[in-house]
Amino acid sequence: MNLFVKNIIRFILILVVQLFVLNNVPPLHQFIVPYFYFVFLLWLPFKITRTNLLLVAFAVGYITDMFYKTPGLHLAACVLIAYIRPPFIQLLLPKEATEWGNEEPTRKTMGQVPYMTYIIIMTLIHHFYLILLEWLQFGSFLYFSGKLIGTTIISLLLIMIADLLFNRNTRTR
Amino acid sequence: MRNVFLFLRRYSVFIIFLVMQIMALTMLFTNNRFHNTVMGMLSNEAAGDINKRVDKAEEFLSLSEQNKKLREQNAKLLSLLPSGTLLPDSAMEMVTDTFRLDSIKQYRQYQYMSAKVISNSVFLQQNYMVLHRGSNQGLEANMAVVGIDGVMGTIVHVSENMSLVMSLLNRQSKVIATLKKGSGLGEISWDGKDPRYLVLTKIPKTVLVKKGDTVVTSPYSDKFPPGLPIGIVQEVEQDQETNTYILLVKTAVNFYNVQHAYVVKNRLEEEMDELKKKMNKE
Numbered sequence: 106m107n108l109f110v111k112n113i114i115r116f117i118l119i120l121v122v123q124l125f126v127l128n129n130v131p132p133l134h135q136f137i138v139p140y141f142y143f144v145f146l147l148w149l150p151f152k153i154t155r156t157n158l159l160l161v162a163f164a165v166g167y168i169t170d171m172f173y174k175t176p177g178l179h180l181a182a183c184v185l186i187a188y189i190r191p192p193f194i195q196l197l198l199p200k201e202a203t204e205w206g207n208e209e210p211t212r213k214t215m216g217q218v219p220y221m222t223y224i225i226i227m228t229l230i231h232h233f234y235l236i237l238l239e240w241l242q243f244g245s246f247l248y249f250s251g252k253l254i255g256t257t258i259i260s261l262l263l264i265m266i267a268d269l270l271f272n273r274n275t276r277t278r
Numbered sequence: 279m280r281n282v283f284l285f286l287r288r289y290s291v292f293i294i295f296l297v298m299q300i301m302a303l304t305m306l307f308t309n310n311r312f313h314n315t316v317m318g319m320l321s322n323e324a325a326g327d328i329n330k331r332v333d334k335a336e337e338f339l340s341l342s343e344q345n346k347k348l349r350e351q352n353a354k355l356l357s358l359l360p361s362g363t364l365l366p367d368s369a370m371e372m373v374t375d376t377f378r379l380d381s382i383k384q385y386r387q388y389q390y391m392s393a394k395v396i397s398n399s400v401f402l403q404q405n406y407m408v409l410h411r412g413s414n415q416g417l418e419a420n421m422a423v424v425g426i427d428g429v430m431g432t433i434v435h436v437s438e439n440m441s442l443v444m445s446l447l448n449r450q451s452k453v454i455a456t457l458k459k460g461s462g463l464g465e466i467s468w469d470g471k472d473p474r475y476l477v478l479t480k481i482p483k484t485v486l487v488k489k490g491d492t493v494v495t496s497p498y499s500d501k502f503p504p505g506l507p508i509g510i511v512q513e514v515e516q517d518q519e520t521n522t523y524i525l526l527v528k529t530a531v532n533f534y535n536v537q538h539a540y541v542v543k544n545r546l547e548e549e550m551d552e553l554k555k556k557m558n559k560e
Contacts, residue, residue, distance in 0.1 A: 125332050131534070132401030135471045155291040163298055171325045172397075174406040174442065177305030184302065188295040238306060239403060243449040244470070 108150060108207055116165070119145045124172045127263075135248075136255030141263045142169055142179075143231050146187055147224060148273070151205035151214075155191050162187030182235040186227050197223055211273050224264055232257050326408055326440040329397035337537060344537050351426050388503045389543040391416065393423075393441075395536050400447055400473040407443040409539060412436050420501060422542040428507035428530030429453065429495060430539055441541075446508075447473050447533055454499045455508050458492040461485045466493070466508055466527065473533050476509055478525040479517075487514050493527050501544055 123142040130139065146162055153161075166180030173179060194210070197219040208214040210223060232253055240249040286293070337344075397408040411417050413436045421433045423443050431451065435442040444451050446468060453466045455478060462481040469477050478493055491511040497504035513526035544550075 128399060128401075130401075132473070138401065156294060159291065159294050159298060166302070172329075173402065175306075175404060177302035181299060181302035181306065184295060184298040188291070238303075241307075243403065248470070 112149065115148070116145055120165075120168065123169070128172075134255065136251040137259050138252070138256050139259050139263060140232065140235075140256055141260060141267075143183060143186060143228075144264050144267065146183060146190070147227055147264075148209050150207055150209050151194065152207070155188075158187045158190065159184060178235065178238055181238060182231050185234050186231045189230060190227065193226065194223065209273060212268065225261060228257055228260050228264070229253075232260065326396065326410070326437070329408055330410060333394075333396040340535050340537060343535065347426050348538070387544065387546055389545060390540045391543065393417075393539050393541050395539050396440075398445070398533070398536055400533050403449050403470050405445040405447040405473075405533075406434075407431060407445050407536070407539075409433075409441045409443055409541070410439065411541065412439040412441050414438050416543070417441050417541055418543075420547075422501040422503075422544075423539050424502075424506055424542060425531045425536055425539055427532070428509070429502060430531055430533075430536065432501065433541065443539075445533065446476060446529065446531075453502065453508070454496040455493050456496040457481070457485065457487065457511075458494045458505075462487075463496060463498065464493075464522075464525075474529060475512060476527045476529055478511070478527050479522060481523045481525060483516065483521050483523060485523075487511060487523055487525060489514060493525075500547060500550060501542070503542060503544075 119142055123140075127139040127141055132138070142165065145165060146158070149158065149161065162183040163180065166183035169179040169183070170176060198215060210220060212220050215223065236249055236252050236256070239252075240246075391411065393409040393411040395407050396410045397406075399405045399407075407423075407430070409417070409423070417433060417436050419433050419436055423430045423433060429446060431443045431445040431448070432453075433441050434444045446453065446466065449468060449470050451466075451468060455464050455466045456462060457464075462485040464478045464481040466476050466478050481487060489511055493508045493511060495502040495504055495506045495508060507530040509527035509529045511525050512528045515524045515526070517524050
């Protein structure tokens with residue numbers, strides 16, 4: 106399948122899961138909010154250019170905001186991780202972006218430890234910025250730190266489950 | 279000049295990033311007309327249309343409960359019909375919702391319009407609902423939204439066929455409330471912890487409050503009709519710092535499952551606003 110078409114289908118699927126399944130799950134606690142949509146940005150191919158990545162992040166953030174009714178909140182966090190992603194990958198795997206084929210960041214292409222570091226750090230940065238911006242509007246330090254820990258753990262669990270369920274990038278093109 | 283272009287090219291990614299961040303943060307933190315346009319864009323018809331389709335599927339799951347509630351309300355309303363009551367004396371009449379004293383005719387102050395809830399959330403910190411009724415059907419911002427059981431929220435933005443409602447379960451929502459016993463004037467807000475409970479503050483300690491007291495909308499509210507149920511006091515806590523209570527209130531509406539709503543139009547609101555403006559000028 107064409108890389109472009111594949112990513113569009115994935116984009117729609119991830120958004121449907123986030124907006125119509127995860128958002129309707131009864132909340133366990135104030136601090137445990139399942140955010141999953143940003144994983145789309147983490148799973149984009151290595152060779153995507155930085156400008157395109159920022160534009161994609163803008164679209165993802167804007168559409169999510171449209172459904173959450175939070176103007177600019179998810180947008181800011183998405184754009185931030187899209188900006189940080191390429192240098193961070195470079196730091197983990199010293200390889201030029203042009204050297205990659207159509208591969209995406211997975212366990213196999215990056216290796217177990219770099220992949221998990223990548224996912225954990227990016228999730229933390231995204232949630233840190235998102236919840237910090239929320240804290241500036243309302244809430245307390247306890248709310249900020251508690252929600253940061255709770256949401257990060259639940260997001261990582263969701264990403265790991267998704268990784269186990271869907272075997273991405275088995276065939277190398 | 280060449281250096282400028284070189285600079286732009288070198289740092290183009292960073293500049294795009296900065297522009298996007300600034301856009302996002304201004305959207306988030308400005309509170310003016312620009313913000314209103316952004317919220318208008320966010321509550322647009324496309325997202326509403328998708329929500330409507332999903333809602334249609336979800337509605338099946340709660341049909342029987344909603345039917346039961348509507349039947350109960352019908353029974354209540356039917357018992358209010360004039361044919362079912364006898365006035366003890368033709369000179370004595372209970373008059374509610376009136377504002378003209380020089381006429382025998384009653385005038386409606388509050389007009390109710392039915393609307394369907396097509397999107398709702400409870401577990402976020404800023405929860406909004408979307409109604410499938412908009413400016414084409416006569417809805418405006420700042421109208422009250424009530425359910426069968428009680429108060430649900432306030433309209434904040436309208437588009438042509440949709441409207442965005444700030445639910446009571448929003449950290450920024452504030453509604454004037456009072457106890458049904460008739461004493462104390464407080465403020466209902468939400469602490470973001472549990473979607474089943476609201477917080478009532480500013481009720482002075484001189485008022486006797488017990489668990490189980492009903493909290494209703496205040497007659498001083500400019501959009502809510504007086505006496506609509508908001509919830510029932512669940513926990514009474516004394517605020518150490520001030521002379522007021524902090525009351526935990528169980529919501530009258532089950533926010534997990536809302537399907538139908540009534541939008542309340544206060545037909546005196548314009549007149550009231552004008553009067554208030556005059557006061558501000560002087």
